[in-house]
Amino acid sequence: MSTQMTQAFRTERRILRRPEVEAKTGFKRAHIYNLMKAGKFPKALRLGVRAVGWDAAEIDQWIEERLNDRT
Template sequence: MAAQLQTAPTILRRKQVEQRLSISRTTIYSRINPKSQHYDPTFPKPIDLGYRSVGWIESEIDAWIASRIAASRAAA
């Protein structure tokens, strides 16, 4: 039986998330801040990469995009 290769998750930096979603830095942080009126509990949480550095797991961003597409199609 062939061994399955496991790949490490890809981490997207903030600018990559901005470009991928076509949203601003402010919008990203508004969606993850529970005190914001634009808070979205379904939006992927960032992971801490070190001092003043965060990233997002690419597969979580992809899943969030897919959920937004599905919600949009269901509403139509």
């Protein structure tokens, strides 16, 4: 089984709100949205008229890819 598949099975599938994404990445709101606009960060999911969230699995995968890129 590949590392990505193993990671996907271990990752809890839930929706993260912005404060959780900021805590996981260390980025603030403006930087997250700039990365999204540039296509370098997972897109937010619309949850309501004024609410968005991110798929926890996508955020965890994005973090893992950044860590793998540094080697």
